[in-house]
Amino acid sequence: MGLQHLSGQLSGAMSQQAREVMQRIEALARITDEPGRLTRTFCSPAMRDANALVGRWMRSAGMTTREDAVGNLIGSHTSSNPSGKILLMGSHLDTVRNAGKFDGPLGVLLAIACVDMLRRERHQLPFGIDVIGFADEEGVRYQTTYLGSRAMAGRLRKSDLARKDAEGITMENAILKATDSTAVGKGGDLAAAIRRVRINAHGVLGYFEAHIEQGPVLEKKNLPVGVVTAIAGQSRLSLKFIGVAGHAGTTPMNLRRDALCAAAEFVCAVESFARQQSDLVATVGQIKVEPGASNVIPGAAELTLDIRHQSDAVREAATAKLTSLAKAIARKRGAKLSSELVQATDAVPCSPRLQQVLARAIKKQQNRSVALPSGAGHDAAVLGTVVPATMLFVRCKAGISHHPDESVTIADVRVALAVMADFVRLLAKEFASNGALAKRR
Amino acid sequence: MGLQHLSGQLSGAMSQQAREVMQRIEALARITDEPGRLTRTFCSPAMRDANALVGRWMRSAGMTTREDAVGNLIGSHTSSNPSGKILLMGSHLDTVRNAGKFDGPLGVLLAIACVDMLRRERHQLPFGIDVIGFADEEGVRYQTTYLGSRAMAGRLRKSDLARKDAEGITMENAILKATDSTAVGKGGDLAAAIRRVRINAHGVLGYFEAHIEQGPVLEKKNLPVGVVTAIAGQSRLSLKFIGVAGHAGTTPMNLRRDALCAAAEFVCAVESFARQQSDLVATVGQIKVEPGASNVIPGAAELTLDIRHQSDAVREAATAKLTSLAKAIARKRGAKLSSELVQATDAVPCSPRLQQVLARAIKKQQNRSVALPSGAGHDAAVLGTVVPATMLFVRCKAGISHHPDESVTIADVRVALAVMADFVRLLAKEFASNGALAKRR
Numbered sequence: 001m002g003l004q005h006l007s008g009q010l011s012g013a014m015s016q017q018a019r020e021v022m023q024r025i026e027a028l029a030r031i032t033d034e035p036g037r038l039t040r041t042f043c044s045p046a047m048r049d050a051n052a053l054v055g056r057w058m059r060s061a062g063m064t065t066r067e068d069a070v071g072n073l074i075g076s077h078t079s080s081n082p083s084g085k086i087l088l089m090g091s092h093l094d095t096v097r098n099a100g101k102f103d104g105p106l107g108v109l110l111a112i113a114c115v116d117m118l119r120r121e122r123h124q125l126p127f128g129i130d131v132i133g134f135a136d137e138e139g140v141r142y143q144t145t146y147l148g149s150r151a152m153a154g155r156l157r158k159s160d161l162a163r164k165d166a167e168g169i170t171m172e173n174a175i176l177k178a179t180d181s182t183a184v185g186k187g188g189d190l191a192a193a194i195r196r197v198r199i200n201a202h203g204v205l206g207y208f209e210a211h212i213e214q215g216p217v218l219e220k221k222n223l224p225v226g227v228v229t230a231i232a233g234q235s236r237l238s239l240k241f242i243g244v245a246g247h248a249g250t251t252p253m254n255l256r257r258d259a260l261c262a263a264a265e266f267v268c269a270v271e272s273f274a275r276q277q278s279d280l281v282a283t284v285g286q287i288k289v290e291p292g293a294s295n296v297i298p299g300a301a302e303l304t305l306d307i308r309h310q311s312d313a314v315r316e317a318a319t320a321k322l323t324s325l326a327k328a329i330a331r332k333r334g335a336k337l338s339s340e341l342v343q344a345t346d347a348v349p350c351s352p353r354l355q356q357v358l359a360r361a362i363k364k365q366q367n368r369s370v371a372l373p374s375g376a377g378h379d380a381a382v383l384g385t386v387v388p389a390t391m392l393f394v395r396c397k398a399g400i401s402h403h404p405d406e407s408v409t410i411a412d413v414r415v416a417l418a419v420m421a422d423f424v425r426l427l428a429k430e431f432a433s434n435g436a437l438a439k440r441r
Numbered sequence: 442m443g444l445q446h447l448s449g450q451l452s453g454a455m456s457q458q459a460r461e462v463m464q465r466i467e468a469l470a471r472i473t474d475e476p477g478r479l480t481r482t483f484c485s486p487a488m489r490d491a492n493a494l495v496g497r498w499m500r501s502a503g504m505t506t507r508e509d510a511v512g513n514l515i516g517s518h519t520s521s522n523p524s525g526k527i528l529l530m531g532s533h534l535d536t537v538r539n540a541g542k543f544d545g546p547l548g549v550l551l552a553i554a555c556v557d558m559l560r561r562e563r564h565q566l567p568f569g570i571d572v573i574g575f576a577d578e579e580g581v582r583y584q585t586t587y588l589g590s591r592a593m594a595g596r597l598r599k600s601d602l603a604r605k606d607a608e609g610i611t612m613e614n615a616i617l618k619a620t621d622s623t624a625v626g627k628g629g630d631l632a633a634a635i636r637r638v639r640i641n642a643h644g645v646l647g648y649f650e651a652h653i654e655q656g657p658v659l660e661k662k663n664l665p666v667g668v669v670t671a672i673a674g675q676s677r678l679s680l681k682f683i684g685v686a687g688h689a690g691t692t693p694m695n696l697r698r699d700a701l702c703a704a705a706e707f708v709c710a711v712e713s714f715a716r717q718q719s720d721l722v723a724t725v726g727q728i729k730v731e732p733g734a735s736n737v738i739p740g741a742a743e744l745t746l747d748i749r750h751q752s753d754a755v756r757e758a759a760t761a762k763l764t765s766l767a768k769a770i771a772r773k774r775g776a777k778l779s780s781e782l783v784q785a786t787d788a789v790p791c792s793p794r795l796q797q798v799l800a801r802a803i804k805k806q807q808n809r810s811v812a813l814p815s816g817a818g819h820d821a822a823v824l825g826t827v828v829p830a831t832m833l834f835v836r837c838k839a840g841i842s843h844h845p846d847e848s849v850t851i852a853d854v855r856v857a858l859a860v861m862a863d864f865v866r867l868l869a870k871e872f873a874s875n876g877a878l879a880k881r882r
Contacts, residue, residue, distance in 0.1 A: 215691025232690060236735060248724035248747045249673060249816025250656030251840060253716045260725055261712045267705035275694045283689035284701055285735045287728060294677060294726045294745035304735035306689045375690025399692060 013120065014421075017113040018414035024057060024109045028093075029101040037098045037404065042136035042147055042171075043071055043178035050093050054108060054133050061116035063131065069193035070151040071135035071179045077115045079128045087427065088199075088207040088387070089114065089420075090132030092148060092379055096140055100212075100406020106394065107210040108133045110413070114420040125424070126431050127205055134379050141165050141174070149382035154198035158191045199386070205431070206354050206388040208423065209380045210416055212408055216399030217372050224415040226370045227358045228391035230310035231381035232281075233347035235319045237305040239326055241266070242336040245291060245299025256297055260289050262335045263301035269325050270305065273318070279373055280318055282307045310347050310373035319344075347373075348381040351388030357430065358390050361422035365415050376401075392419060454561065455862075458554040459855035465498060465550045469534075470542040478539045478845065483577035483588055484512055484619035491534050495549060495574050502557035504572065510634035511592040512576035512620045518556045520569045528868065529640075529648040529828070530555065530861075531573030533589060533820055537581055541847020543837065548651040549574045551854070555861040566865070567872050568646055575820050582606050582615070590823035595639035599632045640827070646872070647795050647829040649864065650821045651857055653849055657840030658813050665856040667811045668799045669832035671751035672822035673722075674788035676760045678746040680767055682707070683777040686732060686740025697738055701730050703776045704742035710766050711746065714759070720814055721759055723748045751788050751814035760785075788814075789822040792829030798871065799831050802863035806856050817842075833860060 031053065032038045033046040040046040051073045055065045058075030065075045073093065076086075091107025111131040118125065134148030142163045150156040161172040172190055184193040218226050243259035267284050274282035283306045289298040305322065309315040323339055330337035355371065362369035372393065374381075380389040394416045397407035472494065473479045474487040481487040492514045496506045499516030506516045514534065517527075532548025552572040559566065575589030583604045591597040602613040613631055625634040659667050684700035708725050715723035724747045730739040746763065750756040764780055771778035796812065803810035813834065815822075821830040835857045838848035 213691065214688055215693070216687075216696045217691075217693060220696060234690070246657075246840065247655055247817060247842065248726055249675065249722060249749050249818075250654065250658075250842075251722065251816070252656070252658060252720070253712070253722060255657050255661060255840075258712065258724075260728065261708060264705035264708035264712075264725075267702060268709060271694070271699065271702045271705075279693070281690060281692065281694060283699075283736070283738055284705075285689055285730070285737050285739060286733050287701065287730055289726070289728055292727050294747055295724070296726050297724055298726060306735055308690050375692070376688060377690075399687060399696075401688065401691075 013117060014414055014418055017117055018410050018417055021106070021109045021113050021413050021417070022410050025101050025105055027053065028105045034097070038095055038101065039097045039099060040093065040095045041141040042094055043141070043174040047071065047094060047135065048178060051133065054093060054112075057109075057112055058131060061112050062119045063115060067179060068151070068197045069179060069184055069190065070148055070156065070175060070197060072148045072152065072197070073133040073135075075112065075115075075131040077119065077129040077131070079125050083126050083431070085203060085205050086128040086130050087205045087424070088130050088132060088383065089209070090134060090379070091209050091211055092134035092137035094134070094136045094138050094140070096138045096402050098404060100401055100403055102212045102396065102406050102408050103214065103401050104137060106212060106408065106413070110210045110416055110420055111208075113417055114424060117417070117421050118424060123425065123428070125428050127428070129424070137379050142171055145377065146379060146382045149379035151194050151197040152199050153382050153386045154195070155382065156194055161191060201386045204387045205427070206351060206390060207380060207383040208354070208390055208392070208420070209378060210392040210394060210420060211378055212396040212401060212406065213393040214376050214396065214399065214401035218370070218393060218395035219397070219399065221370055223366055223368070223370060224395050224412040225362055225366065225419055226372050226393045227355050227362060228350050228374045228393055229355065229371045230347050230349040231374045231378055231384065232308040232310045233312050233315050234343070234345045235307045235315055235341060236343040237307070237319065237323070237339055238302065238342050239266070239305060239337065239339045240300060240302040241330055242300050242338070243298065243333065246297040248295045248297055251297060257334050258297050259301040259335060260298035262329050262333045263287060263303055265329050266326050267303070269329065270322055273322060273325070277314065277318060280307070280309045280314060281375055282318065282322065308375050310349065312346050315347070348384040348389070350380070350384065350390050354388050354390035357426050358392060358419070358423050361419045361426055364422055365418050392416060454558060455855055455859055458558055459851050459858055462547070462550045462554050462854050462858065463851050466542050466546055468494065469546045475538070479536055479542065480538045480540060481534065481536045482582040483535055484582070484615040488512065488535060488576065489619060492574065495534060495553075498550075498553055499572060502553050503560045504556065508620060509592070509638045510620060510625055510631065511589055511597065511616060511638060513589045513593065513638070514574040514576075516553065516556075516572040518560065518570040518572070520566050524567050524872075526568040526644060526646050528568055528570050528646045528865070529573060529824065530570060530650070531575060531820070532650050532652055533575035533578035535575070535577045535579050535581070537579045537843050539845060541842060541844055543653045543847050543849050544655065544842055545578060547653060547835065547849065547854070551651045551857055551861055552649075554858055555865060558858070558862050559865060564866065564869070566869050568869070570865070578820050583612055586818065587820060587823045590820035592635050592638040593640050594823050594827045595636070596823065597635055602631060642827045645828045646868070647792060647831060648821060648824040649795070649831055649833070649861070650819060651833040651835060651861060652819055653837040653842060653847065654834040655817050655837065655840065655842035659811070659834060659836035660838070660840065662811055664807055664809070664811060665836050665853040666803055666807065666860055667813050667834045668796050668803060669791050669815045669834055670796065670812045671788050671790040672815045672819055672825065673749040673751045674753050674756050675784070675786045676748045676756055676782060677784040678748070678760065678764070678780055679743065679783050680707070680746060680778065680780045681741060681743040682771055683741050683779070684739065684774065687738040689736045689738055692738060698775050699738050700742040700776060701739035703770050703774045704728060704744055706770050707767050708744070710770065711763055714763060714766070718755065718759060721748070721750045721755060722816055723759065723763065749816050751790065753788050756788070789825040789830070791821070791825065791831050795829050795831035798867050799833060799860070799864050802860045802867055805863055806859050833857060
């Protein structure tokens, strides 16, 4: 039986599953640490309740569930033809403060629905599937992101456990209090238990994450979903133009060294440069002038610059180019420039092989598959450093995210679900025919 | 005896007078309300002491002294050939907080020295000279400027007397406590006494004020002094560009409506436009973006715009042009603009007739006379609305003012003094020949 035929047959079930995903999104949105708005942070009571509820949904989809030592929830769908390999699917269950409903939960609920569908159609998979609800991606409580996926990638450090939240509670105590003590075991050595959370990369086919785009590209292109090429790398810079302050009334234009004029010229140059580079985004999000009075020529202007691209080489070249542009602008104006690279994070490319499979699955559901980088970070950026990773972006209204107005349509959820089911089926077919997918990133 | 010959004869006396002006500048700089820095505010103990000291210097220059109802100090040099007309000369004795020594006092001390010189050379003047030390120009204590000259111009309102300083003391009480009660008279009706401060414009030939430039033009031109064309008018605007905030990582450049980019384009346009207009200055001194995070595209950018020119027509045209430029930039970028005219003050032109006389006096002391507008306000801006006014700018180091680094050389003080003496002599000569100067602005 061809895949296309099978999809058609199941479209009624798909609509039912999409409806259920939307109902579960609403149910999860009611589980919050802050009455009146959605906030669910690492190891909080709301996270405990969310894990309990999602665990029940996992089990009703035929999965066995467990929680690891940092509070990641894992539902296992065991293959009927076990190769010993597993496909990881998931996203995070924590949220930012005053969050939208879809950022994180959508990927977990879609994965559960996908497993449920494949189980109902009694699809024989040559690998197992673990659906993961990560315990922390947003980093709200401990000001450090990706606690769940870092533990799985073996990148959560013992020093992280000593971090304190706003109330002075260490991460170690928060975890011990909140999580299933059986995961830590006798003696209560949490650090050792967290080392055991690390996945065995050799046994993993790959990691799949569905997530809202958090940007406007799919909406602009009028497409429900898209495939992610990479989680973009990021450079954050701080730049300060130092000119000469002066009286706004008594200093003629030609004798000024106005630091804000230099900064403004730079802001325009940043925009113009980034527009010419495919997929590059560069943003000046903060600017401050000194002394900052309406009748005084600014003597200094300090600004931030955020540069992102899926290619580290492109990002680094852009960073160098924009820094040298800033220097040239300062020099031309008799001003000084100080600049500092505050942070640089490398891009994490998604697996080209898995992208290809995902693109084939997408093309079956919508006219064309667009590939786009993710400018925001995701659990896939962490897991992608140890196993092949791929991401499906789902269109969200006006690109709004991290806000109660976050919105996704049920029609798009249905498309995403159909794409995911096809992705798993295509993967199973390829795996059956060559069995070596895990080795080919 | 020709003027030139007379000047030569007196050059030794001039140097002595310049030295004395500098010594008096130092003596006055020690009279302060705040130990360790120079601050002298309206009706403060330091102002009382300053008036007492300057009054002694006036009397030693042969003047009779009095204080009016707002605390202006007036030294009168009576003509030996009285026409009933007087020339006003002066500046202010109050200062900003942590002030320089020259802003204000220089003009008063130069006027006293000028009268002293003319008296010593027994120059027969056909008019009297009143030297005025204004009680308040900076407006530090009551947040409203020109209290002294506004009283003389009949523009100090009764409502001003109800203003309170930072300690809740009304202006009326501050004046009654500090000034010579004889000026108020029996019954203590201060408002009536202040009405009597108003000068009789018909009896006044004009007002002359020497002041440091507070800008870099004379230094740049390598000239000790210059003649002021007008006290520039000023328009203050508040503008806000409203774009769309967004994620700095997920919003492609071509889908942004970055409010800061719009503002930056505007700042560059303001600078470029003002550079093309003779004597126009336009300054963006404050800028604020919202939400103001390094990883968020600015959704709004608010800025101030300060525009000054000696011609109201030029300033108003510039204000209209720049506002329409801002609108065009917003429209082109799909952003919105809100703009508000916060304040508009008309220019006060200096008397062309007195400018001419002053320029002749200047040309005798330095190769050429440059005419420049004053971008800052002065007592001449107030008196200039009721009598012909003229101003002499004296070069100050690097244009620095309102700062302890304010600096003027003794050589420039000597030039200024020579120019002032010649100005009075030229005025006397013209007055004697046509007697109608007061009617010809």
